[in-house]
Amino acid sequence: MPCRRKTAPxxxxxxxxxxxxxxxxxxxxSGHSVIGKISLSVGSASGVMPAALSFAFEAxxxxxxxxxxxxxxxxxxxxxxxxxxxxEFTSYEQYxxxxxxxxxxxxxxxxxxFEMDMIELEVE
Amino acid sequence: xxxxxxxxxxxxxxxxxxTNRRKLKAAxxxxxNLMGAPGAGKTSLLECVLDTLKGSLxxxxxxxxxxxxxxxxxxxxxxxxxxxxxxxxxxxxxxxMIGEVLNELxxxxxxxxxxxxxxxxVCPAEFSLGEDIKIMVSxxxxxxxxxxxxxxxxxxxxxxxxxxxxxxxxxxxxMGKFRSDALSLNPEIKIFEVSCKTRDGIGEFCQWLxxxx
Numbered sequence: 001m002p003c004r005r006k007t008a009p010x011x012x013x014x015x016x017x018x019x020x021x022x023x024x025x026x027x028x029x030s031g032h033s034v035i036g037k038i039s040l041s042v043g044s045a046s047g048v049m050p051a052a053l054s055f056a057f058e059a060x061x062x063x064x065x066x067x068x069x070x071x072x073x074x075x076x077x078x079x080x081x082x083x084x085x086x087x088e089f090t091s092y093e094q095y096x097x098x099x100x101x102x103x104x105x106x107x108x109x110x111x112x113x114f115e116m117d118m119i120e121l122e123v124e
Numbered sequence: 125x126x127x128x129x130x131x132x133x134x135x136x137x138x139x140x141x142x143t144n145r146r147k148l149k150a151a152x153x154x155x156x157n158l159m160g161a162p163g164a165g166k167t168s169l170l171e172c173v174l175d176t177l178k179g180s181l182x183x184x185x186x187x188x189x190x191x192x193x194x195x196x197x198x199x200x201x202x203x204x205x206x207x208x209x210x211x212x213x214x215x216x217x218x219x220x221m222i223g224e225v226l227n228e229l230x231x232x233x234x235x236x237x238x239x240x241x242x243x244x245x246v247c248p249a250e251f252s253l254g255e256d257i258k259i260m261v262s263x264x265x266x267x268x269x270x271x272x273x274x275x276x277x278x279x280x281x282x283x284x285x286x287x288x289x290x291x292x293x294x295x296x297x298x299m300g301k302f303r304s305d306a307l308s309l310n311p312e313i314k315i316f317e318v319s320c321k322t323r324d325g326i327g328e329f330c331q332w333l334x335x336x337x
Binding site: 004014015018019021022023026030032040046047095097098099106116117121123124 | 126128129133137207208210214224228249272275276305308309
């Protein structure tokens with residue numbers, strides 16, 4: 001029975017590695033060689049803790065062209081619409097995933113807050 | 125100089141998951157990502173599924189754990205193809221790990237592949253592996269507050285297995301609240317109440333599972 005050891009880091013560390021990979025690829029593709037700032041958009045329901053992601057980013061940016069880069073995380077609220085009161089709502093709190101904050105109906109559709117995107121890079 | 129990127133951060137994992145999905149589809153394999161907290165009964169559920177469906181379906185298993193091969197040893201007793209992945213500290217499986225072990229399974233001899241993820245209610249929900257459906261297991265001993273505390277996993281799962289129902293007389297859990305909170309997060313989620321110990325509810329779940337292919 002085969003048993004394989006795979007080294008993959010913790011959750012936010014995996015995400016920080018992806019952030020650096022994407023940033024480095026885009027920086028080099030634009031003909032530049034140093035990354036000054038990386039801007040991300042992270043949804044409040046994405047499961048990512050911005051503080052843990054920043055910590056992981058600081059730990060692994062050394063020895064990359066992002067070694068001097070600042071990570072800027074823009075937290076995006078959870079947004080949704082209610083089928084009963086037709087209201088639209090936003091919140092940074094996850095309790096909003098259960099029911100409409102205006103009429104308490106559970107007939108809601110969540111329209112945002114799960115994203116984890118890179119938006120912009122500052123390069124030299 | 126500023127450059128616009130607009131790229132999903134987990135794009136690399138999603139692309140690898142898509143590669144796995146294509147490979148598994150080409151081999152005619154239906155794939156399940158089985159998730160849940162440590163001790164929820166994921167491996168016990170696998171044992172029940174193997175007992176029930178092994179005669180009618182060729183099942184392969186990938187076991188994901190931080191360390192050790194205890195789960196794979198339990199599964200190997202059923203004489204089905206099994207690979208153990210040790211993540212060495214990582215809290216979840218990712219698409220790359222699955223891609224690397226697919227070749228170690230006899231894909232043309234498997235109808236259904238079940239991947240048991242690392243015991244965790246947070247991180248596995250974010251990393252697609254190339255599965256067709258996600259199933260989560262929660263023991264009634266974990267309490268009815270779990271949907272509220274781990275909404276992402278409940279939103280992403282196609283089925284929720286409430287295990288250890290034989291312990292219901294001994295635990296303080298409001299099953300009605302658990303169900304209604306899970307359903308308000310995910311109206312499509314299919315809920316099964318089972319006991320891997322007494323096998324109550326296992327037949328119904330296995331029948332549903334077989335029809336998903």
